[in-house]
Each structure stands twice: as C-alpha cells, then as structure tokens.
Amino acid sequence: xTEPRDVVLRLDDGTExxxxxxxxxxRFRLRCFPICSCEKMSLGDVFExxxxxxxTLEYIRRIERGHYKKYTYVLSEKLKESTQxxxxxxxxxxxxxxWEIIFGGxxxxxxxxxxxxxxTEDLDRALQEVGRASDAAP
Numbered sequence: 001x002t003e004p005r006d007v008v009l010r011l012d013d014g015t016e017x018x019x020x021x022x023x024x025x026x027r028f029r030l031r032c033f034p035i036c037s038c039e040k041m042s043l044g045d046v047f048e049x050x051x052x053x054x055x056t057l058e059y060i061r062r063i064e065r066g067h068y069k070k071y072t073y074v075l076s077e078k079l080k081e082s083t084q085x086x087x088x089x090x091x092x093x094x095x096x097x098x099w100e101i102i103f104g105g106x107x108x109x110x111x112x113x114x115x116x117x118x119x120t121e122d123l124d125r126a127l128q129e130v131g132r133a134s135d136a137a138p
Contacts (some may be wrong), residue, residue, distance in 0.1 A: 057104050
C-alpha cells in the first residue's frame, strides 16, 4: 500500500480535497472526515473511483462502509489553546481513534467499532480543568 495522499474527489454535488489510501484496482479508503460529501461518505469508507487525466478521482460507488462512530464538538478559544486539549488529543490517538479540527474550532473524532470509549467524558473533564485553571489565574 502507498502512503496516504490528498486527492480531489468529484461527486454529484461538487468536488472536495480528501486524504485517501490507494488500495489498487481503482479502490480507495477515505482517511478523513469529508465535509461536502458527508451524506455519501464517511471516515474509513472504501470506494471505487476513476482517475481522470487531471488527477481528479471521479466517485463511482461505495464498496465498504467505514466502521467509525463520529463525535463532533465545538471548541472554545481557551480549550483550543490549552495543554488539556493537547493531552486529550494524545488520548484519542492512544485509543486508536482519529481526530481532526476543521473550520478553526470544530473537533471531529472517529472511534472505531470495537473500541469501548466515549470521548465526551474525557473532553468534559479537560474543559473543566481549563475552567479551573482560568479561575485560578490572577
């Protein structure tokens, strides 16, 4: 398998740049949360696509659904800049999960099937710690 790469993916409703693994024979695995095509695809999906002469991938069909549960959170400025968030994101990776921050403050987490973890409790704890640190500041 090759290294993941960014590609322009063309769907019925437009184009979007996404990160994929090329699996061969016109098959690709989505390595990110799609923004524009979220109704049609999700993190981890395997799909078939035709590569056009300009390098764009033209979506044909989904072959296999990704097995991730998606959690979405809006981050405050204080939390975004905190060590508590950095520690939380390290925990996400330790749990073999995936995270992305888009639009400057929307945190998306993908938890694979079989991982028994709800990130909300840990993120709430990080938020409380940020609040306590903020209250204690002079």
